[in-house]
Amino acid sequence: MIIVFEGDTMMRRISLLLVLVGTLAGVVAVRAPASGQADQDAAAIFVTKIPTGYRDWKLISVAHEEGNLNSFAAILGNDVAIEAYRERKLPFPDGAIIAALHWRFVPSEENNKVFGRSQSFVAGQPTNVQFMVKDSKKYASTGGWGFAHFNDGKPADEAVLKTCYPCHAKIEGSDLVFTRYSP
């Protein structure tokens, strides 16, 4: 592309045009998500704020995933969730929140040294925290559960969050919740 300058007037017109295009693009970029129906749905079915005080919640159980995940998890519940588990209430009532705290699954050299053999695995670096928040109206389109995933306190992209429900939907018998309560 070759631009031939015919004088100051043309230059001013080009500059003005560029500014206008840039401004319009910005306006479109900012307004489009808010006005699109699809994006309103997306905003509603995901949880983007970390529930306060979750690290103090009571224990539901523990889990380990091998392979790429290589994760060690503790699954905690707020009081509504814990009561539902202990009283075997299904489906979980609105207000129930389940938290999955994930760390790396790592061998403990310190423990192995004491035990005299390689047998001990512990929680390493934290990797992410996930939540399921029960609100049967707000999250009606995803089985009544809102899903959340935080890396270092920051919510994951919607692309990540969209993978939660299809997998959880497969365990309908326990209201989409993988973890069983461990006494």
Added chain:
Amino acid sequence: MIIVFEGDTMMRRISLLLVLVGTLAGVVAVRAPASGQADQDAAAIFVTKIPTGYRDWKLISVAHEEGNLNSFAAILGNDVAIEAYRERKLPFPDGAIIAALHWRFVPSEENNKVFGRSQSFVAGQPTNVQFMVKDSKKYASTGGWGFAHFNDGKPADEAVLKTCYPCHAKIEGSDLVFTRYSP
């Protein structure tokens, strides 16, 4: 060994002797532990009552032991213990109690089916619950910690409990506590 019976008298004497030996052995066996100084100490250094409400305590971390133990553990702490962990107080103050809840480490067929591959391990049947209770005076002879181990709510034999301290004593740098706090 050949025994030659010389008559009823000898037979009665042998029987009487056996009964006496048996009785004396029983008396010795029953009385020795109560009167021996060593056994009084033993009674003092072990915890034989399950601390109330421990299943509601906050999470410290998780652990897995391979091999014969094949265990999945959640380690919980009472408020004194949790505060000490979070504020990195060492040694742990009196009143701190740490609970290790153990279950079998088992594959989850249900989860693996959903994930489409064998990768998921969960807590199976409960196996035992162990406690460390900090009381620097009462348990002075075992580093200030009283040890406990319960199978199905019943305290383990002293023979089992005596194995706790020698192993925990090896991790003096963290006040005899294996588990680190996981954020």
